[in-house]
Amino acid sequence: xxxxVVIGAGLAGLSAACHLRADGHEVTVVERDAGPGGCxxxxxxxxxxxxxxxxxxxxxxxxxRPLQRVGGSLETLRLRRLxxxxxxxxxxxxxxxxxxSAPAMTREIAEQVSAADAAAxxxxxxxxxxxxxxxxxxxxxxxxxxxxxxxxxxxxxxRLIRLGGFGRLGPAVRRRFADDxxxxxxxxxxxxxxxxxxxxxxxxxxxTYMDSVSGVWFPAGGxxxxxxxxxxxxxxxxxxxxxxxxxxxILTDGQGRVAGVQxxxxxxxxxxxxxxxxxxxxxxxxxxxxxxxxxxxxGSHSPSAVVWHLGVRGRPSTDAAHHNIHxxxxxxxxxxxxxxxxxxxxxxxxxxxxxxxxxxxMAPEGHSVLYVLEPVPNLRAGLxxxxxxxxxxxxxxxxxDAHRYPTxxxxxxxxxxxxxxxxxxxxxxPFSLAHSFGQTGPFRPPNLERRRPGVFFAGAGTTPGVGIxxxxxxxxxxxxxxxxxxxxx
Numbered sequence: 091x092x093x094x095v096v097i098g099a100g101l102a103g104l105s106a107a108c109h110l111r112a113d114g115h116e117v118t119v120v121e122r123d124a125g126p127g128g129c130x131x132x133x134x135x136x137x138x139x140x141x142x143x144x145x146x147x148x149x150x151x152x153x154x155r156p157l158q159r160v161g162g163s164l165e166t167l168r169l170r171r172l173x174x175x176x177x178x179x180x181x182x183x184x185x186x187x188x189x190x191s192a193p194a195m196t197r198e199i200a201e202q203v204s205a206a207d208a209a210a211x212x213x214x215x216x217x218x219x220x221x222x223x224x225x226x227x228x229x230x231x232x233x234x235x236x237x238x239x240x241x242x243x244x245x246x247x248x249r250l251i252r253l254g255g256f257g258r259l260g261p262a263v264r265r266r267f268a269d270d271x272x273x274x275x276x277x278x279x280x281x282x283x284x285x286x287x288x289x290x291x292x293x294x295x296x297x298t299y300m301d302s303v304s305g306v307w308f309p310a311g312g313x314x315x316x317x318x319x320x321x322x323x324x325x326x327x328x329x330x331x332x333x334x335x336x337x338x339x340i341l342t343d344g345q346g347r348v349a350g351v352q353x354x355x356x357x358x359x360x361x362x363x364x365x366x367x368x369x370x371x372x373x374x375x376x377x378x379x380x381x382x383x384x385x386x387x388x389g390s391h392s393p394s395a396v397v398w399h400l401g402v403r404g405r406p407s408t409d410a411a412h413h414n415i416h417x418x419x420x421x422x423x424x425x426x427x428x429x430x431x432x433x434x435x436x437x438x439x440x441x442x443x444x445x446x447x448x449x450x451x452m453a454p455e456g457h458s459v460l461y462v463l464e465p466v467p468n469l470r471a472g473l474x475x476x477x478x479x480x481x482x483x484x485x486x487x488x489x490x491d492a493h494r495y496p497t498x499x500x501x502x503x504x505x506x507x508x509x510x511x512x513x514x515x516x517x518x519x520p521f522s523l524a525h526s527f528g529q530t531g532p533f534r535p536p537n538l539e540r541r542r543p544g545v546f547f548a549g550a551g552t553t554p555g556v557g558i559x560x561x562x563x564x565x566x567x568x569x570x571x572x573x574x575x576x577x578x579x
Contacts, residue, residue, distance in 0.1 A: 091116050092576045095351045095360040097337045097376070100128020101558060102548035103366030104320035105565025106572075107329055108156035110364070113573055117329040118360075119321075120353040122336035126321035128367070129520055130558075132314035136501040138401035138459055139452040141313040143520070145443045145461055146413065148300040149559040150307050153316065156562065162323030168310035170448065175306030177411035178275050179493070181419035181437075186271060187411070188302055195302075203269045214266050214276070217253065218299035224249045225296050230554045233567050234532035255293035262292040274417050276302060278439070281465060282557055284392025284524030286425035291527065300559060308412065308448050316558075340376050340545065348544025362544045362572045366565065369535055369551030370516040380542060383535040385523060386551065392521035393428050394468040394507040396479070398486055400460040401453060404496030406444055414442040416493065432471035434478070440464045440486075442495060458496055462486055468507055469518035475508040482506075522550035530555070537564065538571050546571045 092115045096107045099121035111117045123131065130143040147153075147169075154164045173194075174187035186202050189195040192215050200208035228246035232239075240247065254262055259280055263273050277287035279297040309315040325331055332353065340363060341350040350359040365372040373382040381387075418424055418437035427433045443461040446453040453459045464486065467473060483504050490497050507518030516522075523529050537552040539545040548568040550556045555564075 092361045093118070093359055094362045094364065094572060094576075095120060095353075095358050096364045096366055097351065097353075097372075098128055098366035098549070099123070099126040099317065099321065099331065099333070100366060100549070100561070101130055101317055101320070102550070102561040102565045102568075103128070103364065104317055104324065105156045105562045106364045106366060106548045106568045107324055107565075108160045108320060108327075109566050109569035110572060111324060111327050111329050112159035113569065115572070115576070117324070118332060118358055119324070119329060120332045120335045120337055120351065120358070122334070124333055125318075126331070126333075127314055127317040130313060130317050132312070133399065133503065136401055137454040138457070138501055139312055140399040140401075140459060140503070141445065141461070142399070142505075143313065144558055145313055145445070146301060147307045147309065147313065147316065147558060149304055152559050152562045156320060156565065157323055160323045160327035160329075162319060162326075166319050166322075167315055169307045170310070172306045172308055172412050172448070174411050174413075175301060176275075176413045176415050177409075178271070179414065179416045180271050180274075181417065184271065185409075186275060188275065188306075190305055192303070199272065203272060207267050207269050207272055210266050214263075215303055217266075218295055218303055220253055221250075221255060221293060222296050222299045224253070225255070225293060229293075229531060230296075230560070231563055231567070233537065233570060234553060237532040239532055250293065253292075255291065257292045258288055259290040259292045259294055260286075260288035262295065263287075270421075271417075274421060278415070278417075281393075282521065283555070284390075284429075284521055285526065286422070286429055288422065288425075289429075290525070291530075294525065297557065306413065308445070310449060312445055312449055312452055337376060340542070342542070346542060348542065360544075361576055362546065364546045364548055364568050364572065366548040366568070368514050368516055368522070369547055369549060371514045372547065377539065377542065377545070380539065385529050385533070386535045389529055390524045390526060391468050391470065391517035392519050392524045392556070393465050394510060394517070394519035394521070396464050396466050396482055396486075396507075397505040398460075398462040398483065399503040399505070400462065400497075400499055401501040402458050402460060402496045403456065403498040403500060405456070405458055406447070406496060407494045410442070410444055410447070410495065412444060412447050414444070416440050416442065416489075428465055428467060432467040434466060434473070434482075435464075438464050440489065442490070442493075457500065460490070460495060462490065466507065469511055473507075475506040479504055479506045479508075521556050525555055537568050544575065546575075
């Protein structure tokens with residue numbers, strides 16, 4: 091039985107470990123933190139529970155795959171589809187809900203927007219589904235060895251071209267809807283890819299499909315239940331989990347192949363290693379003798395975000411949903427400020443998530459948990475977050491007051507790009523490399539290191555990219571690489 095060490099117990103590492111264990115390997119996961127989760131962590135203080143990472147869960151079937159392979163089940167998470175998945179508030183005072191089915195969404199658009207745009211929604215859904223069907227098997231759930239691999243499936247590439255996948259997302263959606271509010275609602279997802287909607291390829295509408303058509307879900311107890319479920323299933327399947335055990339060095343044999351990992355105070359023998367964390371940091375800390383791939387050295391990183399975790403007295407108004415997006419009056423200019431000029435947005439759009447609405451145990455009786463997010467430039471903008479952080483906190487407090495959220499604060503934690511950097515995230519962004527064409531698919535840093543046989547990568551910095559669905563897939567793709575290298579079931 092081959093031995094594999096996975097470094098990092100975030101979602102990518104846990105996904106990789108599940109597939110590797112199911113393939114028959116002896117699997118050890120080492121994690122520097124006290125428990126699983128990585129970026130999908132948890133903070134408990136003052137009777138409040140805060141999810142410190144992603145708050146939006148889509149495509150639960152992609153989570154089911156690693157769980158089932160090691161005998162786990164989605165049922166343990168008690169997932170519930172949120173309705174609305176998002177509640178969008180606009181600067182003109184209007185509101186549109188993203189509903190939990192196409193018929194319900196069609197009615198919402200007819201009531202809040204227009205009959206013409208409601209009629210256009212069916213064609214929009216068909217387009218999104220077609221994009222998803224062609225992209226997932228041919229371009230997302232796939233390992234690339236070279237850009238020339240794009241030519242090996244000409245039928246899929248031709249279909250993607252016919253669907254307009256290599257056009258621009260913003261214009262593609264504007265051609266379908268007359269109302270600018272719908273354009274914003276169905277293109278803001280480009281931010282997950284680190285791009286303005288008018289710069290993102292239309293193929294990234296697949297992210298819109300994932301949350302606006304396939305749905306937004308929430309596990310009982312909060313988002314940290316996701317990595318906890320994966321770790322529990324792994325341990326039950328015989329994997330070893332070593333927490334509070336930072337990896338120090340990759341060990342090699344006389345031929346330069348992986349021989350193990352020095353982690354904590356011990357040496358773990360291994361025939362292969364999966365590095366499941368920030369990719370540039372992995373090269374810097376664990377592969378210092380190797381020159382990182384070009385994109386990892388000089389690539390463009392996505393904007394960052396300030397996240398404000400609040401435990402407050404009181405409950406939100408009846409207008410508030412689980413996920414609330416407050417769109418600023420500016421749109422294209424806001425993206426130019428954030429991405430092109432690397433400035434704080436004058437009229438930002440913000441998201442307020444209130445998980446205690448659907449998991450009351452996350453807050454004491456009569457209290458609420460708020461997660462407030464504002465996109466901001468990453469550290470390469472040179473902003474002084476010792477100054478900008480407190481100033482932005484005051485602006486966010488005024489914003490919450492203006493929108494009638496409870497603001498009698500019991501406990502709070504403000505996370506800035508400087509804090510993300512302190513956690514090992516390059517450029518101080520949790521969103522990794524931006525998904526420009528030159529940093530997508532075979533152009534993204536590869537998930538294997540040919541100069542160090544036996545080293546593989548998983549996570550947002552490698553293929554296929556950013557977001558819970560993508561990092562779960564990245565773990566599966568890394569496991570396939572190990573299978574090809576070592577063999578397996």
